[in-house]
Structures are given as structure tokens and as C-alpha cells.
Amino acid sequence: MATSDARPTEMRERILTAAAIEFADRGYAGTSIGLVAEKSGTGKGLVQYHFKAKSDLALALVHASFSKAPFANVLGDARPAHGIEAIVASIRGVAGAFRDDVRVRASVRLVREYHLIEATLPTPYVGWITRIGMLLREAEVAGEVPGGLDHDREAWHLVAYFSGVQEVSNRLTEREDLPERIEEMLARSLAALGVVNLEAFL
Amino acid sequence: MATSDARPTEMRERILTAAAIEFADRGYAGTSIGLVAEKSGTGKGLVQYHFKAKSDLALALVHASFSKAPFANVLGDARPAHGIEAIVASIRGVAGAFRDDVRVRASVRLVREYHLIEATLPTPYVGWITRIGMLLREAEVAGEVPGGLDHDREAWHLVAYFSGVQEVSNRLTEREDLPERIEEMLARSLAALGVVNLEAFL
Known part of the structure; x- marks a missing residue:
């Protein structure tokens, strides 16, 4: 064989x-x-x-996906990006992974079904919120956003908004409209953050 | 007995x-x-x-919740509201129902677990998106938002953002911070829509 x-x-x-x-x-x-x-x-x-056990398969997939670049960080192979550019790359990268990488898709579904799984899965969202909060601090230092934002709070909202966009897109179109919806979300979110020279990032 | x-x-x-x-x-x-x-x-x-069957219990709960006021409409008992006021009341009403009404909480979970259920559940999101789109049209006629918005697209984003806020709040704090997060979401979303005289609605 x-x-x-x-x-x-x-x-x-x-x-x-x-x-x-x-x-x-x-x-x-x-x-x-x-x-x-x-x-x-x-x-x-x-x-x-x-x-x-089946739960070991689930854990292995979720751990691999969550330690992967776009969730905690920006895309591994891309040239180093900072501030708003890195946030946009990260959000587009995660959206792309949701569409194209069956291991990421499986992990997202498993994390939602955590109550069924006899193992402790990593908590979703928190790593990405922390990372985006750091990037917003970078963006402030670089003058890309106005001073005085609550970076962690804004990061929470970016991740929550993203999460809802992927969920509704998945449910209503099986993620066919996800790239378009993500661009719409980015335009609205970056404008709400008061990003200076917005068009340069979209 | x-x-x-x-x-x-x-x-x-x-x-x-x-x-x-x-x-x-x-x-x-x-x-x-x-x-x-x-x-x-x-x-x-x-x-x-x-x-x-168990699926009949699930169907009865989901149908009752989805036909209830806040999902498709604004709160039943409240005085009639229009435009932006009705949108804000609807979003706060659904968030309150998620926290306080176990039948709504059950329905939301069942709709997420639809793959496990041997019955056709109603599609979530679409009724609420349609209703909010209509209210945005009303808001434009009343001069509450600038002309030229794509009402259905903006409604889609309000519902998606809401959906992510409740999901992340649920996962990270069991919805304890949901009221606060909803107010933050409303402030960001209404500003992004260009709502005139914003403070009057929050």
C-alpha cells in the first residue's frame, strides 16, 4: 500500500x-x-x-492555527509591516485564511464547538486583540492615528466586527462575499479610528 | 401531582x-x-x-424567538419609534434579550448549531437586516442621516458588527460587558453613518 x-x-x-x-x-x-x-x-x-483520541486531533489543529502568523501576528512571509499597514494586512490575512485554508476553517469551527470537546482549547480572540492593540500604539507614535485612542478597546472592536463579518458572510453566502465585506469593514473601521491619509492603507 | x-x-x-x-x-x-x-x-x-422529537422543541423555540419583536422589528410594547431611534432601540433590545431571555439565548445557540439539527431552521440575520435597511431609509427621509447611503449594505454591517460584539463578549466575559460594548458599538456605528445630532440618539 x-x-x-x-x-x-x-x-x-x-x-x-x-x-x-x-x-x-x-x-x-x-x-x-x-x-x-x-x-x-x-x-x-x-x-x-x-x-x-478525537480531542487530540482537534487540539493539534487548533494549536497549529492559533500559533500561525495571521492570528497573533502579521503574515509570516510578508515584508515587515507596521502600525495601520500591519493591522490591514493581518485582517486581510485572517479573512483569506478563513476562505482558503481548511485547517483554519476547521479550527474556527472547533473553537465555536468547544463545549462538545473534552479538552481545553485556547481562548480565541485575546491574542489577536493584544497584537492589534500593540499595532495601534505603533500607529499613534507614527502619527497614523490621532492621539488619545484607547488602543485595547479599539482593538477589541476591530476583532469583534471582523468576527461578525466572517460569521454573517459564512452563514448567508458561505464566505463568497467575504473579501468585499472585509474591504467595506476596513473602510468603515479605519475612518472611525480617524486614520490619517486613509486611502494609502486601503 | x-x-x-x-x-x-x-x-x-x-x-x-x-x-x-x-x-x-x-x-x-x-x-x-x-x-x-x-x-x-x-x-x-x-x-x-x-x-x-427533540428537533420539534428546537424549532418551536427558534420560531418563537425569531418572530418576536426585537429580531424583526422594534420592541413590541415600546411607544412607536422611527428611523435611527428605532435602530438604536432594536439593537439595545436584542442585546438585552441575549442577556436576560433564556429562550432567545437558546435560539441563538441552536441557530449556530444548525448542522446538528434534523430540521430546517429559519435563516438568521436576514429579517433583521431588511428591517434595519427600511429604518435607514426612514432616517434619510427624516434628515437624520446624509443622503446617498446604501441602506441595505449599511444594515448588513450593523447586524454583522452586532453579531461579533455579542459573540466576543459572550466568549470572553459571558456577556457581562455586553451593555457597555453595545453602547461603544452604537457610538462608532452611528458616527460612521454620519448621523446628524448624534448625542440625541445615544
Whole structure:
């Protein structure tokens, strides 16, 4: 069998991708170790060699997604960005990941279904709020926003607004209109922050 | 037994309230007809006389909440409000219902868990977006907002922003900071809409 030749790290990745597809599509309750084994073209024993329980699959996906660049930080490969430019890149990056990366999609769904999962998942939102708060402080020093903003409060609102935009876009259009809605959100939010020379960032 | 004396409509309401508490707390998957019977102080047979399946309990709760005033309309008992005043009353009313009304809380959770439920739930958001779009048109006629806004698009963003605010507030503080966050959201959103004489509405 071709799959038996795969090296352990390759097999682990293949299992995680299969699990992500199932979690994103069926949710935590609808996914089983047996289904993940079938979808990754291997057996239950090999899945359980890498991940003892279904909750370990969920944890591995969520931890990997949450430690990834756009959630806590800006895009890893992009040239270094600062202040408002970094905030815009981060919000666009997370929106893109929601659309294009099934592991991120699975993680977002799993984090919403945390009550079903017998493991402690990381708390969503807080890392991103902290990071955006820091970037708003940078933006103030650089003269990109007026002084006197409550940076952490504004960061909270950016993350909450983003979260609602992705949720409603997902529910009403399966995220088809997400890029357009994100640009609309950015225009409204940056204007509300009083960003100087707004057009340069959009 | 006292419960046997209850008239059918009273018993139906008692069962629905017990179901709402369980759905809000444990979600759809964690709730059963047996548990609802126990919590409403009756038997499985009587629950099933009113609601054949668990999905019928979920449907009844969601339909009642969605047809209720604040979702599609403004608060039922309040004096008639128009334009921006009605939008503010509607957003505050829905936020209050999320905090104080276990049937609304259950409905919101059930609508999020729609993939688990063997019944077609009404689509969330769209009724409220339509209603707020109409109120924004009223507001334009009354000179409360500048002309030329895309009312339905702005309504979409108000509902999405609200949805994210309640989600993040729920996740990080179990909605303890929701009233404060809603006022912050209203101040930012009405300013972004260019509402004339803003302070009069907040």
C-alpha cells in the first residue's frame, strides 16, 4: 500500500488534513477516528498511533492555527509591516485564511464547538486583540492615528466586527462575499479610528 | 401531582422553558427529551405529546424567538419609534434579550448549531437586516442621516458588527460587558453613518 511508505511526519500531516476537512464540514460531533482513517487512506490504528483520541486531533489543529502568523501576528512571509499597514494586512490575512485554508476553517469551527470537546482549547480572540492593540500604539507614535485612542478597546472592536463579518458572510453566502465585506469593514473601521491619509492603507 | 393539573398550554410553556435552559446550557447534542422531561417535572410521554422529537422543541423555540419583536422589528410594547431611534432601540433590545431571555439565548445557540439539527431552521440575520435597511431609509427621509447611503449594505454591517460584539463578549466575559460594548458599538456605528445630532440618539 502506498500509504505505508509515507514517513511518520508525512502521515501525521495527511491525517491532520483529512481531520480538518471532516471537522470543517461535519463539526466535532459528526467526525470520528474511523472516518478520519478512511479519508486519509489509512487505518484506525495508525491514526491512534499519532492521535490517541478525537480531542487530540482537534487540539493539534487548533494549536497549529492559533500559533500561525495571521492570528497573533502579521503574515509570516510578508515584508515587515507596521502600525495601520500591519493591522490591514493581518485582517486581510485572517479573512483569506478563513476562505482558503481548511485547517483554519476547521479550527474556527472547533473553537465555536468547544463545549462538545473534552479538552481545553485556547481562548480565541485575546491574542489577536493584544497584537492589534500593540499595532495601534505603533500607529499613534507614527502619527497614523490621532492621539488619545484607547488602543485595547479599539482593538477589541476591530476583532469583534471582523468576527461578525466572517460569521454573517459564512452563514448567508458561505464566505463568497467575504473579501468585499472585509474591504467595506476596513473602510468603515479605519475612518472611525480617524486614520490619517486613509486611502494609502486601503 | 401538581404538574398534572397544569392546563395543556401551561405545560407546553413549562416544557419549552425547561428545554430552553438545557439547550442554552448544553447545546443541541447535550440535550434529550428525557432531560427536558426531568427538568420540567413531567414525564417523557407528556413532553412527546407536545413535541414529537427533540428537533420539534428546537424549532418551536427558534420560531418563537425569531418572530418576536426585537429580531424583526422594534420592541413590541415600546411607544412607536422611527428611523435611527428605532435602530438604536432594536439593537439595545436584542442585546438585552441575549442577556436576560433564556429562550432567545437558546435560539441563538441552536441557530449556530444548525448542522446538528434534523430540521430546517429559519435563516438568521436576514429579517433583521431588511428591517434595519427600511429604518435607514426612514432616517434619510427624516434628515437624520446624509443622503446617498446604501441602506441595505449599511444594515448588513450593523447586524454583522452586532453579531461579533455579542459573540466576543459572550466568549470572553459571558456577556457581562455586553451593555457597555453595545453602547461603544452604537457610538462608532452611528458616527460612521454620519448621523446628524448624534448625542440625541445615544
